[in-house]
Amino acid sequence: MSGPPAATEPSAVLGREREHELLVAALDAGAHVVLEGPPGTGKSTLLRAVATRRDVPFVLVEGNAELTPARLVGHFDPAQVMAEGYSPDIFIDGPLVEALRVGGLLYVEEINRVPEETLNVLITVMSEGELNVPRLGVVKAGPGFRLVAAMNPFDAVGTARISAAVYDRTCRIAMDYQSAATEAGIVALRANVVAGVDGAWRGEVVELVRRTRSHADVRIGSSVRGAIDLIGIADRLAAARARSLTDWHVGLDAALVSLSGRVRLAEACTRSAEQVVREIYESVFGAEPSGETDGTEPAPGEA
Missing domain, CATH: 1.10.8.80 (Magnesium chelatase subunit I, C-Terminal domain)
Known part of the structure; x- marks a missing residue:
């Protein structure tokens, strides 16, 4: 007989038992999630605890204006391209492709700082469950792949309003300060x-x-x-x-x-x-x- 579902396990983050339960339930249901709350409320700690308990890889991406699609997806090694051509063996996986291949959790911090063209790549992956990389081909998402993004709703400096397309493809968990x-x-x-x-x-x-x-x-x-x-x-x-x-x-x-x-x-x-x-x-x-x-x-x- 199997044990209790993961969603009933206590949170490793103090005061976050409810959010832990909600996050596990959403991930188990196949949903992508946005964790929304001010800094220091345990968003990344909560997700790391969930990844550890689920025994799935955890891939971290720092969201900022420098996160271009190429940095997110990956690239071919230029020197080896000159010598061997565009072989799949010389493609250097970015964090998104890495998470897709291993079926891990891709955690994007400060998603509201990410450029729109990079967000469009994430939207495509959330919608299709795969990514078409030029000269590499289609990279399909492993069974456990989920996108979890975090954002501080009170920080307006250097940030952009998250599009409805992102919210339409994610579930939102609000995390305020603890007691x-x-x-x-x-x-x-x-x-x-x-x-x-x-x-x-x-x-x-x-x-x-x-x-x-x-x-x-x-x-x-x-x-x-x-x-x-x-x-x-x-x-x-x-x-x-x-x-x-x-x-x-x-x-x-x-x-x-x-x-x-x-x-x-x-x-x-x-x-x-x-x-x-x-x-x-x-x-x-x-x-x-x-x-x-x-x-x-x-x-x-x-x-």
């Missing part, structure tokens, strides 16, 4: 290189990062990666300054380094990212303690 408890669990796992982190302080770090997503001056806030980096940097700073990991100034500097580059400010905001991050930091950890220094040099009275 505070789940993000705290992710940080606990990922920041485990830092020993003895106080759970309450770690929760405040997660809260700090989550508040970047709702601040009036912030258009796009930080993902949970900001909290992971903040803890790691605070740990190193605390050691360098001989201060506690939870020292106010240590935390502030770690927050500025970890978050100021991750937040995207609203166009109407006249302040710097550092100023906004400090305001959010003070809303969580309180105002700067009076009579204290930032720890870079001894405070009055210290040896």
Whole structure:
């Protein structure tokens, strides 16, 4: 008797049990999928976990304006063409042909950054289940071939609107940020290189990062990666300054380094990212303690 279907297996990504179930069900049904959500919500981690459990090859493609059809499909080696002609043996598979041949999962990150002519190649493959490559012939999709694409719906810089033809050939799974408890669990796992982190302080770090997503001056806030980096940097700073990991100034500097580059400010905001991050930091950890220094040099009275 066979075991339970793959869709009932728990997700390897914290807080993504439902999305794991939906993704497996869609892939098992033969569908191609778009994972739509902001950065740091576990899209690629979820798909890698699914590929591992399904025991199918995983082919990653970074979506950007440089992803031409030739880079996606592959090409003949020019030097060997001069010597041997257009032989199938000298064709260098691109990620799409590789995934087609082995029946794997082709994961296209940031699909809304991919040029239209390259998208048209993907649309053809999704529709026909095969690809006609000039001088090579028809490459048919292996039984397990699926296209899974990811996109950040809030990032409009350097991106294009995905055509209805893509959406018509895919199923969409929306992935928003996880709950505070789940993000705290992710940080606990990922920041485990830092020993003895106080759970309450770690929760405040997660809260700090989550508040970047709702601040009036912030258009796009930080993902949970900001909290992971903040803890790691605070740990190193605390050691360098001989201060506690939870020292106010240590935390502030770690927050500025970890978050100021991750937040995207609203166009109407006249302040710097550092100023906004400090305001959010003070809303969580309180105002700067009076009579204290930032720890870079001894405070009055210290040896």
